[in-house]
Amino acid sequence: METGLSVLIGLFFAVSVYLMLSRHLVRILLGIAILGNAVNLLIFTAGRLTREVPPLIPEHLYTLVTETANPLPQALVLTAIVISFSFFAFLLVLAFRAYQELGTDDANEMRVAEPEDDPLPPQGY
């Protein structure tokens, strides 16, 4: 089970890196969304895929009796999902605003902050 998921995570990473290598913001953002999911799956798998038993303690007992699912990675993944989702939403709006203002979604043509025809610094003193 872990092996299968590892291969899947590897595929996710490959796809996201491929998308992020693009110059177009939309593809970069899709790459980031997939990267976030790849990381979440990775954490989930890193916590070991144990038995599908919820970590509930039976009545009248104080400890777990059988091997159960590891709850910690799920808490971590939940945190990471919330964070990556909100960041993705922000960046999506940001990219749209940048497209509106700059008229392009090609990262190579976004040269407002660092203009290509910048004057050279003064030579000599």
Next chain:
Amino acid sequence: MAGSNAPHVDLSQAMTTAPVSAADWLIVAPSIITILGGTIALMARKNTDAQPKVAMLFLTLLVGANGALLLHVLQKGVVTMVMGNWLPPFGIAFTADALGASLSLIASIVAWCAGLYGAVTIDGTGRRYGFYPFLLLLMTGVSGAFLTGDIFNLYVWFEVLLISSYGLLVLGNDRIQLDGTVKYGILNLIGTNLFLIATGLLYGHFGTLNMADIAMKMRELEAGGSVGPLAAVAALYFLAFAMKAAAFPVNFWLPASYHTPNVAVSAVFAGLLTKVGVYALIRVFVLIMPGARDYFADLIAVVAILTMITGGLGALAQAEVRRVFGYLVIVGIGAMLAGIAVGSLQGVAGAIFYAIHSIIVMTALYLAAGIMQLMGGSTALRKLGGLYGANPYFAGVFLVLGFAVAGLPPFSGFWPKLMLVEASIDAGRTWVAFAILASGFLTTLAIGRVWIYSFWRGGPEGVADGCAPIRLAPAAELSSPALWVPLLLLTGLVIYLGLQPEALLQLVQRGAEGVIDPSAYIRSVFGEP
């Protein structure tokens, strides 16, 4: 429902039963104060007059709390507080040592200065769109990152400060800011995702996220001589934090974005954000995985050298004051990485000292750039000139900051550079020592040019020296003390630390000892064995 017939449960096996001492609450106070202040400032969003007052009140409280925390740490040694009273390593631990507490204090002083300065430079619109809430929440992230003792929690604080920094960076919505924020935003988010990947793998290996616990297990593992897959984890951590710290070759987001927002925002960013990355590098590579640091020492040294040299050359190639400063931030990052690459006590102490110096001086330089813009109407070197005639005292202050950033005595930049050069020569890394000195030379050239062009010469390009300079009517903001107090305070610190470095030297020495030998840190988390 705990009925009377419920059997007795011994909680002491899972939780600390002793109440948390009042002084230990100081560990979480910085985060709580800033969240509270940020929330109140957010509620007062439309009351643009009250906002700076609320924010300054909470920033003052923050400085006070951090000062008290540092004193507490110096008296008691490393202190720990675990959320929910769970016994470590189960709860999220907040652990304050000399390194974290001193950086947190300096960070809060810098934020205080920027907040006061922002009261002048941020207009009503900027306040309505949340300058002060973002600033306070940024400080939540920064303080949390400096004080947490849990590596996943460190990631969460990174994200808190990152999302606040997005808000600050894009505040104002100019074309140039949108452009800068796109690059800053995407590259930094990828950086934190790499951090999360590394943390996931580390968790998969050790089954714990508590830094002290990992440090302990890591040392057992290294004693057994099998680091194996953890070299890959360490490589991911290095890439992630180098991206955060803007080390070569992943530094390009910094000069693309730091000159775009309001100057008060640039000042906080230049002071704090990259140093959080360096702090995380020290924490992870010196405290948690010293074996990996040894393994990667050569790589870190090469990265440090290239960072310093590209930063210096980049600064020389810029024709705009704030973009020059952006590259000077990168030079400083290289110097701190050099300390980590050397890894000796003096090297790490030098890196911490340099971080503190760099936080103060870079913020002060950006604040000065804002005043130059108000005085000369521009930040382009060709359009500036004659500022010495306008205000010779300000010219003197700028010169002090310029000498400090270049590492010339008798200012604060001299001592950490001396320590770093000495440490790298002792460790046989003469190339690193050479790069530190060469980057100091390049910095002197770059900052000297800024000073000569903006202050020394008679007027902007085209005005011959000796002509009566054309005086712009001084901007109304220039008479406000809120503009000058932060600059003078930080410059005062730069001079004081240059003349009286002894106290800070002892402090950073203690900070470095605390991360190189983690026994005090581990003892603080797990209690006496």
